[in-house]
Amino acid sequence: MADDAQPRPKRSMLLTAAAATLLATAALTGPATAGPDTGATRFATVAQVGNPCKALTKFKRSNFADSARIDNKRDPLPPGTRFVLDGQTAEGPHRVVLIVTDLVKRIDGVWTRVLWDQDLQGDPLALVESELAFHAQDKADNVWVLGEYPEEFEGGVFTGAPNTWISGVAGAKGGVLVPGRPRKGGPFLQGFAPAIDFLDCGQVVKTSQDDVCAGGVCYDKVTQIREFSPLDPDGGSQLKFYAPGVGNIKITAEGDPEGEFLDLTGRSKLTLKERIRADLAALRLERRAYANSKVYRTTSPMLLWPGDPDTAKVRQAIKAELVRR
Numbered sequence: 393m394a395d396d397a398q399p400r401p402k403r404s405m406l407l408t409a410a411a412a413t414l415l416a417t418a419a420l421t422g423p424a425t426a427g428p429d430t431g432a433t434r435f436a437t438v439a440q441v442g443n444p445c446k447a448l449t450k451f452k453r454s455n456f457a458d459s460a461r462i463d464n465k466r467d468p469l470p471p472g473t474r475f476v477l478d479g480q481t482a483e484g485p486h487r488v489v490l491i492v493t494d495l496v497k498r499i500d501g502v503w504t505r506v507l508w509d510q511d512l513q514g515d516p517l518a519l520v521e522s523e524l525a526f527h528a529q530d531k532a533d534n535v536w537v538l539g540e541y542p543e544e545f546e547g548g549v550f551t552g553a554p555n556t557w558i559s560g561v562a563g564a565k566g567g568v569l570v571p572g573r574p575r576k577g578g579p580f581l582q583g584f585a586p587a588i589d590f591l592d593c594g595q596v597v598k599t600s601q602d603d604v605c606a607g608g609v610c611y612d613k614v615t616q617i618r619e620f621s622p623l624d625p626d627g628g629s630q631l632k633f634y635a636p637g638v639g640n641i642k643i644t645a646e647g648d649p650e651g652e653f654l655d656l657t658g659r660s661k662l663t664l665k666e667r668i669r670a671d672l673a674a675l676r677l678e679r680r681a682y683a684n685s686k687v688y689r690t691t692s693p694m695l696l697w698p699g700d701p702d703t704a705k706v707r708q709a710i711k712a713e714l715v716r717r
Contacts, residue, residue, distance in 0.1 A: 445593035448568040448580035453501040459528040460496040460503045464535045466634035467570040472667045479654035487512045491670045494706045496697040499538040500560035504528040508674045533572025541681045556685045557585035574599045606642040606655035611635035668709045
């Protein structure tokens, strides 16, 4: 797929062993504007609507310290954690598997935690998207997203990654996904990339809601955040529910007959072997990103974070896995 493949507006929700070795070694050694859609569409462009969502707080690199350690009360993302959300869309069954890797990446001058997100749909479930997402936490405990590389698949075939964006590149800006101290108020910026007509906004709807049930478990003091895109006024919005000490437990749709409904059905700590497998998969995905995206090629490679308590153990396990291969 060419670098300038046509982006499709949407809301954000193997290489050889030798190549994997090169990528893993790099991780171990330390620290085009697209044209409009040709068919009829309801989507507006950034040029038409501007940016009605203001930043919750100004992005300043000095506001980030140990930014790859995400321990926000409502959205904790410790390395080696797997989240599984199951539900339904208009197309049928839907599953999202999110893994917090041991890897970090420097984006727009800030160290971010690398998340590997797999989106599966249909009956039987089939991969439709595999994404690297880059999250960071500032000193006020706000959780930011500073970029995404989402590969898209149809019928098991890779079709491209036209919705890639990186904060600080081609006018793109990151934004806050989950505030450290949620307060009800106006909408705030979650992500902005004018080159691909991407604009996501969030709004705190409720700061503390009790008896929110998902996957057979009920939670109290849940924060509810509405997510929407001003570029898609007819597309409705998503409601995301964040439980203290757990994270995102539920996703529902507002005003969108094709919207998704997902519940957290599993949150688990990966075994060391599972963590290594996920880390190597993320490194393979990054290799494809460098091949597929001009925007991604402006970034430096992912690394293992020396501040993580298990870094030495993970590094040795990766070396042992590569030797076995």
